[in-house]
Amino acid sequence: MDLEALKAALAASPENVPLLALVAKSHEERFEFADARKFYDRVVALQPDHGEALLAIARLLDLAGESSQAAVRLEVLCEQQPRFAAAWLLRARIAMEESDISAAREFYDTAVDLDRSLADEELLREILKAGGGKRVAHTSSGDLVEEDDFPFEGLDAVAARDLDLEFRLKPDVKFEDVGGMEKVKDEIRMKIIHPLKNPELFAAYGRKPGGGVLLYGPPGCGKTLMARATAGEINASFFSVGLHQVLDMYIGGSEQKLHTIFELARKSAPAVLFFDETDALAADRRDLRQSAGRNLINQFLAELDGAQAANDGVLILGATNAPWHLDGAFLRPGRFDRVIFVPPPDAGARQEIAKIHAKGKPVADFDPADLAKRTDGFSGADLRAVFDQATEAALNEAMRKGSMIPVSGKMLSKAAKEVKPSTRKWFESAKNHALYANQGGLYDDVLTYLGLKK
Ligand SMILES: Nc1ncnc2c1ncn2[C@@H]1O[C@H](COP(=O)(O)OP(=O)(O)OP(=O)(O)O)[C@@H](O)[C@H]1O
Ligand SMILES: [Mg+2]
Structure with missing residues (x-):
């Protein structure tokens, strides 16, 4: 122009x-x-x-x-x-x-x-x-879900991504997907679900939702699954933190990371903060007694206490195989004040779990009660291994014959003989701790399960 x-x-x-x-x-x-x-x-x-x-x-x-x-x-x-x-x-x-x-x-x-x-x-x-994609979260199954209501913005979102936290906003597992464990479900309802659903009622009794629940027991019996299902049952943010994630990070920065994790949870309250493999915190106590690890434990305790900021509406869930390695200070009131034993499934629970594993598979002549009878001492994970093996056998045969062969009760029985129950070993060491270091009856449930206490 x-x-x-x-x-x-x-x-x-x-x-x-x-x-x-x-x-x-x-x-x-x-x-x-x-x-x-x-x-x-x-x-x-x-x-x-x-x-x-x-x-x-x-x-x-x-x-x-x-x-x-x-x-x-x-x-x-x-x-x-x-x-x-x-x-x-x-x-x-x-x-x-x-x-x-x-x-x-x-x-x-x-x-x-x-x-x-x-x-x-x-x-x-x-x-x-730069990481500003459609915000997504990993579900436990490894899928990506779109997060339209990602709980954080700006710097918080960057921090959350850096920490590689797992958020779960869309439930992928519910209580009905967990076989048995009725007692555990009841405890979690009482300690986590009801307080989140009816905060006013709890307030009327002078109780705030808060504090922690620690699940312990032999491997493969559904602790992690139960925590995921809890996330599915509540209408609250759920953060899953592998403690090694915190520990792996260069030691000096760990306390800050832990603090950030708690802060993020507090900001999105009501929220459940799940620490899996909590015993990682006590992986080697002698090492942790030394400064760096000790600092981290102290930081964890301070965060649990809400020393720097109130933990209103933040519930802590932990899972471990080795509660005896956990610093006793974790078990004080207001911290992990409910410690729940997750035993191997009994026959009834094994039936339920077997039905869950059979869902969506072509099965024939499948008698859950019969399989339950044959799998004493099996964990939920062991039962899954039984199904995996039987499925493989059916697939093999199907390939050979060139036609669809269902997973039969017979294949399952055969697989049940091959898979070795994995919970016994755990009880060998648990028994010693329960007998000789039973902090105030903490492990009574284990003794009862073993028939050593009535
Ligand atoms: N009660 C159950 N109902 C249905 N499936 C179960 C149950 N318990 C275990 N399983 C199956 O076993 C798998 C492993 O269970 P999970 O990871 O929850 O065990 P865990 O107790 O956390 O073990 P670990 O102590 O080794 O971490 C689950 O993904 C599920 O497939
Ligand atoms: Mg687990």
């Missing part, structure tokens, strides 16, 4: 807003930013809601390295003219410059939703590369 001609026209009508805007734009196109700014300012003085001019001023500020000023102005502009797509797009660019990835993503999406033609592949790629 001929700038001189425009300016001549402007001399004749100095208050002509469209003309002023054109002159400003011409200057901008020639990289004469100071002049451009002068004319845009005049436009806005005459017409304070001139979107294009306001946007251009923000753009010029950003170019001049004053991105935070630009951001402030854009925020106002987007509030006043929320359908102004180009303003949202510039906001996305500036958020990106300021490394506010999740905001950049949000603004970008808003812009493109308003005006498809603004789609900018390069910017989008940059945002995605």
Whole structure:
């Protein structure tokens, strides 16, 4: 555009807003930013809601390295003219410059939703590369679920991603998927589910939801599964933390990470914070007695106590094979104050578990009660191994015959003979702890299970 001609026209009508805007734009196109700014300012003085001019001023500020000023102005502009797509797009660019990835993503999406033609592949790629993808979470089965209500934004989201926490917002397992364990379910209902569902009622009795439940028992008997199912039963955020995740990180930073984890949970209360393999904290007590590990334990205790911030509405769930390795301080009131033994499934529970494992598989002549009789001492995981082996046998035969062969009761019985129950070994060491280090009856349930106590 001929700038001189425009300016001549402007001399004749100095208050002509469209003309002023054109002159400003011409200057901008020639990289004469100071002049451009002068004319845009005049436009806005005459017409304070001139979107294009306001946007251009923000753009010029950003170019001049004053991105935070630009951001402030854009925020106002987007509030006043929320359908102004180009303003949202510039906001996305500036958020990106300021490394506010999740905001950049949000603004970008808003812009493109308003005006498809603004789609900018390069910017989008940059945002995605920085981790601002459609926010997702891993479910326990390893699937990705889209998280439309990801509990965190901005820096929190980055922290959460860094910590590689597992969030579960969409339940994938429920109590009905856990066979037996009625007593454990009842305890969890009482200690976790009811308090979260009826906070007022509990408050009336002077009780706050909070504190911790520790599940312990032989491997493969459903502790981790039970924790996942708890997540499925509640309408609260669920965070799963493998403690090794915390410990693995270079030692000095671990306490800070632990603190961040608790802080994230507190912010999204009501929430359940699940520490699996809690004994990792006590992996080697002698080592942990030394400063670094000791600090971490102390930090954990302080967080459990809510020393720095109240844990209202944050419930702690832990699972371990070796509760005796856990520092006794964890078991005090307000910390893991309910310790629940998760025994191997009894015959009734084994029937239930067998039915769960059989679900969705082609089975024939399958008698759950019969299988339960043949699998004394089996854990839920052992039962799954039985099904896996029998399924393999059926598959083999199907391949050979070239037709569909169901998993038969006979195949299951055969597999039950081959799979060795894995819980006995655990009881050998548990028995010693229960007999000789039964802290105030902590392991009475184990003794009862072994028939050593009535
Ligand atoms: N009560 C149960 N109902 C249904 N399936 C079960 C049950 N218990 C165990 N299983 C099966 O065994 C698998 C292993 O169980 P899980 O991981 O919960 O054991 P765990 O007690 O956490 O063991 P570990 O102490 O080794 O961590 C489950 O994924 C599930 O397939
Ligand atoms: Mg487990």
